[in-house]
Amino acid sequence: MYKLEIKLILTVIIATMMSSCETKDSKILSDKTNSIYSEKVDSIISLMTLDEKIGQLNLPATGPITTGSSKSTDVVEKIKEGKIGVLFNLKDPKNIYEVQKIAVEKSRLGIPLIFGMDVIHGFKTTFPIPLGLSCSWDLEMIEKTAKIARSEASANGINWTFSPMVDISRDPRWGRVSEGNGEDPYLGSEIARAMVRGYQQNDLSANNTLMACVKHFALYGAVEAGRDYNTVDMSRIRMYNEYLPPYKVAIEEGVGSVMVAFNEIDGVPATGNKWLLTDLLRDDWGFDGFVVSDYTGIYEMMEHGMGDEYMVTSLALKAGLDMDMAGDSPHIDVAYIKQLKGALDQGKISMEHIDRAVGRVLKAKFQLGLFDDPYKYCSLERAKQETYTQKNRDYARLVGAESMVLLKNKNQLSPLKKSGTISVIGPLAKASNNMPGTWSVSTDHEKAISVWDGLKESVGDQVNLLYAKGSNITKDLDLEKRVTMFGKDIPRDGRTDQQLLNEAIAVANKSDVIIATIGESSEFSGESSSRTNLKIPDVQKDLLNALLKTGKPVVLVLFTGRPLNIVEENKKVPAILNAWFPGSEAGLSISDVLFGDVNPSGKLTMTFPRNVGQLPLFYNHKNTGRPLGNSEGKFEKFKSNYLDVRNEPLYPFGYGLSYTTFKYGDLTLDKTSITKNDELKVSVDITNTGDYDGKEIAQLYIRDVVGTVTRPVRELKGFQKIFIKKGETVTVTFNISVEDLKFYNSNLDFVAEPGVFQVAIAPSSDFEFKKSFELID
Numbered sequence: 001m002y003k004l005e006i007k008l009i010l011t012v013i014i015a016t017m018m019s020s021c022e023t024k025d026s027k028i029l030s031d032k033t034n035s036i037y038s039e040k041v042d043s044i045i046s047l048m049t050l051d052e053k054i055g056q057l058n059l060p061a062t063g064p065i066t067t068g069s070s071k072s073t074d075v076v077e078k079i080k081e082g083k084i085g086v087l088f089n090l091k092d093p094k095n096i097y098e099v100q101k102i103a104v105e106k107s108r109l110g111i112p113l114i115f116g117m118d119v120i121h122g123f124k125t126t127f128p129i130p131l132g133l134s135c136s137w138d139l140e141m142i143e144k145t146a147k148i149a150r151s152e153a154s155a156n157g158i159n160w161t162f163s164p165m166v167d168i169s170r171d172p173r174w175g176r177v178s179e180g181n182g183e184d185p186y187l188g189s190e191i192a193r194a195m196v197r198g199y200q201q202n203d204l205s206a207n208n209t210l211m212a213c214v215k216h217f218a219l220y221g222a223v224e225a226g227r228d229y230n231t232v233d234m235s236r237i238r239m240y241n242e243y244l245p246p247y248k249v250a251i252e253e254g255v256g257s258v259m260v261a262f263n264e265i266d267g268v269p270a271t272g273n274k275w276l277l278t279d280l281l282r283d284d285w286g287f288d289g290f291v292v293s294d295y296t297g298i299y300e301m302m303e304h305g306m307g308d309e310y311m312v313t314s315l316a317l318k319a320g321l322d323m324d325m326a327g328d329s330p331h332i333d334v335a336y337i338k339q340l341k342g343a344l345d346q347g348k349i350s351m352e353h354i355d356r357a358v359g360r361v362l363k364a365k366f367q368l369g370l371f372d373d374p375y376k377y378c379s380l381e382r383a384k385q386e387t388y389t390q391k392n393r394d395y396a397r398l399v400g401a402e403s404m405v406l407l408k409n410k411n412q413l414s415p416l417k418k419s420g421t422i423s424v425i426g427p428l429a430k431a432s433n434n435m436p437g438t439w440s441v442s443t444d445h446e447k448a449i450s451v452w453d454g455l456k457e458s459v460g461d462q463v464n465l466l467y468a469k470g471s472n473i474t475k476d477l478d479l480e481k482r483v484t485m486f487g488k489d490i491p492r493d494g495r496t497d498q499q500l501l502n503e504a505i506a507v508a509n510k511s512d513v514i515i516a517t518i519g520e521s522s523e524f525s526g527e528s529s530s531r532t533n534l535k536i537p538d539v540q541k542d543l544l545n546a547l548l549k550t551g552k553p554v555v556l557v558l559f560t561g562r563p564l565n566i567v568e569e570n571k572k573v574p575a576i577l578n579a580w581f582p583g584s585e586a587g588l589s590i591s592d593v594l595f596g597d598v599n600p601s602g603k604l605t606m607t608f609p610r611n612v613g614q615l616p617l618f619y620n621h622k623n624t625g626r627p628l629g630n631s632e633g634k635f636e637k638f639k640s641n642y643l644d645v646r647n648e649p650l651y652p653f654g655y656g657l658s659y660t661t662f663k664y665g666d667l668t669l670d671k672t673s674i675t676k677n678d679e680l681k682v683s684v685d686i687t688n689t690g691d692y693d694g695k696e697i698a699q700l701y702i703r704d705v706v707g708t709v710t711r712p713v714r715e716l717k718g719f720q721k722i723f724i725k726k727g728e729t730v731t732v733t734f735n736i737s738v739e740d741l742k743f744y745n746s747n748l749d750f751v752a753e754p755g756v757f758q759v760a761i762a763p764s765s766d767f768e769f770k771k772s773f774e775l776i777d
Helices: 002-020 031-045 050-055 072-078 092-108 130-136 140-153 175-179 187-199 235-245 245-252 274-284 297-304 310-320 336-345 351-367 382-387 388-403 449-460 477-482 498-507 538-549 567-572 588-592
Strands: 085-087 114-117 214-216 257-260 290-292 405-409 423-426 464-468 513-517 555-559 576-580 662-664 679-688 694-704 716-726 729-737 755-762 770-775
Touching: 050 336, 050 351, 072 092, 072 588, 092 382, 114 351, 130 140, 130 175, 130 187, 130 388, 140 187, 140 382, 140 388, 140 464, 187 235, 187 245, 187 716, 214 245, 214 274, 235 245, 257 274, 274 310, 274 498, 290 351, 297 310, 310 336, 336 351, 336 538, 388 588, 423 449, 423 498, 423 729, 449 464, 449 513, 449 588, 464 498, 498 538, 513 538, 513 567, 538 555, 555 588, 576 588, 679 694, 694 729, 729 755
Parallel strands: 085 114, 214 257, 257 290, 423 464, 423 513, 513 555, 555 576
Antiparallel strands: 405 576, 662 679, 679 729, 694 716, 694 755, 755 770
């Protein structure tokens, strides 16, 4: 009788809530709607026991859940008891329906579950890894990939994604650069905005959208030594100007949730950092969603030296961490569900702290419309119709091609002719399961299209294709096991390295052109995949050198999840196409570019170093008091340079070639000075001087010449990706306002200081400023 009464009260609450919230602002709920959420959430909280409240904060790490009375699991029992609020890594709509039914019909209050997943760069239809995708510089395309991902994921029962990852990083030793958007805060911010829009679509209550989760808050991309899970230490002024902007933009765009980083900030782990999670995120930025830890993040604060299990759980909750991910695991003894009740008894936290966190989680469930219809995402028919469709796959094929970066093309070796004999050689030629790249947890990897299969499908009847593996991924068997995990193994060939090499040379000698499919396997990058050696693996370098010695033209199709040190390859190989990991249609995307059906237009969003000793390396650095200046490339004693390697990178930020060529004219400014109420128009004519139609990414850079604090040598402030027919000239114009000139000063005030600014529109970050204007107070 009591259970029936509770559910009746809850039903009335829900009905009132939904009738009052039919109209929402696209990004930020109105004060009136927020008030209604608060009122109804408080009503539900008043009905909950302490165990049920703590249960809403519990996101356990679970494997497959078997439902049904005969095969009930511990997780199922906890759901019935109201001790789980969210689940992740379930992806079958039928199973999600059954689990949701347990929560709604078998628990005391019937509060529905949220179902989350790492939908990072696609669901079944997989797009290029995020670093590769960012090299398209195409915000509309990037947003559409998020739309397709949310459509497929939501059709399969998912309503929450742990994406986008917007960490700025300048150190490719860190494997997780593959998940981010590179080194620049402006470009990273624009991509963050596009991804949140693509996932959430201004209406979280629709059954075809996902609640996004911006991560990893904050500064995770700056881990020391490029080693994952390591510490971060930097000044506030650097945080605000270089690392925080993409997170802030995601908050402004209305992202529904935030995931906390593993690293510490100012000596306090982000998981328990009140300045980060409350003072900055909520008080300064106005975030009103919920905050979730990363995997076992609360427990890990003990290893950081923040106290015992009661101290770290209390620290996290009071700091503003609402949800505990993976704390409720058999091998973990520290979790909200295990310690919060004791912490409350000990007076370390208050009921107000718990209710505040619970309220944020319940509010998200209202926003997602789960109280109105908890089964809204569980349509088998929709899952069948909207998942991995040919239309989605065709788009993934296009995106894969648009994201590739042509690094070298001596004597216009590419595009290749669809004739003659072409050998496809390398350990990644038939590795279909590696093509989607890291963090592709919902992909059917065996359905991904390998380079070999893509070439056969595209040009097989016109070209005599030959194949040889040539080598294994690496000589080191233990290392190979570590970089081909999660079902992405590349069966190791039992022949000796020399036997594999001999076969490859014999095949190469029969061909007109060699396509060398070489580089990292997909798990060489990603989480817990830091490297100190950024060169192509040893045995593959031997293979490539042997192929070059045949005298045949070689096109290197480079697979990587990070910038690599390919100084030797840049000297020796006539053509290099950086394919990253292009996604589920990889082989077709690569074929399209190699044979010129798509003219490559991608440009680097992360600098390629000459040497790991240069790292971290990035274009928008500060000057020193002893810069090399015009002596770049030459050693000069008592200047800021190295004894053994030149300062400048192998390939700079913004760099990328095309099968055609573009000529930039002189920069034009419509005025030489502006006030804080003016705009400056900056224009340049770009002419396609080559033999192909193509796309060019024009990049706007400025430099604040004199400031109250030191300013970068150049900063990206805009970009346009434009299509130009061969022989055509297009005028590209940017508007610069005072907002583009602002930065955080030593008081952390966001200001534009009067003075001289240099300006340029260029094809990459490697240029010299020739024009300037003045901001007048």
